Amino acid sequence: xxxxxxxxxxxxxxxxxxxxxxxxxxxxxxxxxxxxxxxxxxxxxxxxxxxxxxxxxxxxxxxxxxxxxxxxxxxxxxxxxxxxxxxxxxxxxxxxxxxxxxxxxxxxxxxxxxxxxxxxxxxxxxxxxxxxxxxxxxxxxxxxxxxxxxxxxxxx
Amino acid sequence: xxxxxxxxxxxxxxxxxxxxxxxxxxxxxxxxxxxxxxxxxxxxxxxxxxxxxxxxxxxxxxxxxxxxxxxxxxxxxxxxxxxxxxxxxxxxxxxxxxxxxxxxxxxxxxxxxxxxxxxxxxxxxxxxxxxxxxxxxxxxxxxxxxxxxxxxxx
Numbered sequence: 001x002x003x004x005x006x007x008x009x010x011x012x013x014x015x016x017x018x019x020x021x022x023x024x025x026x027x028x029x030x031x032x033x034x035x036x037x038x039x040x041x042x043x044x045x046x047x048x049x050x051x052x053x054x055x056x057x058x059x060x061x062x063x064x065x066x067x068x069x070x071x072x073x074x075x076x077x078x079x080x081x082x083x084x085x086x087x088x089x090x091x092x093x094x095x096x097x098x099x100x101x102x103x104x105x106x107x108x109x110x111x112x113x114x115x116x117x118x119x120x121x122x123x124x125x126x127x128x129x130x131x132x133x134x135x136x137x138x139x140x141x142x143x144x145x146x147x148x149x150x151x152x153x154x155x156x
Numbered sequence: 157x158x159x160x161x162x163x164x165x166x167x168x169x170x171x172x173x174x175x176x177x178x179x180x181x182x183x184x185x186x187x188x189x190x191x192x193x194x195x196x197x198x199x200x201x202x203x204x205x206x207x208x209x210x211x212x213x214x215x216x217x218x219x220x221x222x223x224x225x226x227x228x229x230x231x232x233x234x235x236x237x238x239x240x241x242x243x244x245x246x247x248x249x250x251x252x253x254x255x256x257x258x259x260x261x262x263x264x265x266x267x268x269x270x271x272x273x274x275x276x277x278x279x280x281x282x283x284x285x286x287x288x289x290x291x292x293x294x295x296x297x298x299x300x301x302x303x304x305x306x307x308x309x310x
Contacts, residue, residue: 058180064217
């Protein structure tokens with residue numbers, strides 16, 4: 001496989017968008033673990049404020065982490081931060097999220113055309129190999145708005 | 157129209173009508189109103205909901221989560237259950253950008269089967285359809301039901 005850009009660039013690219021000023025990612029404590037070769041891995045810690053009432057993270061946080069990781073996998077595949085938007089998302093819940101556990105999502109961008117990218121991935125409890133959920137989805141490429149690495153954020 | 161509508165200053169201080177014991181519902185900032193006998197579920201944008209900060213749209217995961225909680229709440233009420241059922245599969249179509257504003261969710265039970273119940277939810281912004289969600293709930297024996305959340309407040 002050929003890599004037009006070294007892995008480091010992709011990690012830096014990811015941090016530029018996912019690690020800085022994003023209010024939701026900050027609220028969730030979402031962290032980029034790895035991003036390379038159309039694959040992305042992200043984690044989030046357990047948080048009482050995002051729990052489900054049973055002292056486990058709410059399933060909505062898992063969907064949100066999976067959706068976010070899908071985006072990062074696509075950025076890696078496209079090697080750019082062109083604007084993308086979810087077209088459709090399917091999540092199958094295989095089992096309940098364990099109490100007190102953080103979450104990990106691993107997603108691969110399987111393929112893409114000029115206008116649509118296709119992803120597939122899994123969600124896990126941190127430190128556990130049994131998947132909690134699977135995700136598949138498709139995303140539109142070059143949607144509304146500037147690229148995410150654009151310097152002029154005042155456009156928002 | 158009955159008087160369940162309350163203004164919400166922001167997500168964290170949301171005056172919750174629904175399941176105040178569930179922290180994530182407070183994060184979403186859900187509220188509800190009854191219009192001509194039909195319950196509508198509402199979610200007001202706050203900064204923590206943002207997906208694309210450059211054009212200020214809701215995050216896709218927040219929209220899907222909201223849809224799922226609405227579907228579960230609607231189903232629990234229709235079954236007169238006190239616990240929110242857990243869906244096994246969600247499928248979510250994003251039809252338009254959901255710009256910062258108030259999202260209105262209208263749930264509909266497609267079919268209440270012996271094993272599986274399908275609930276669809278339409279999400280609208282200013283009466284424009286922005287998302288359609290479909291949620292499958294195992295309701296028979298041995299289902300995941302009841303594990304999602306505790307008591308539904310009414």
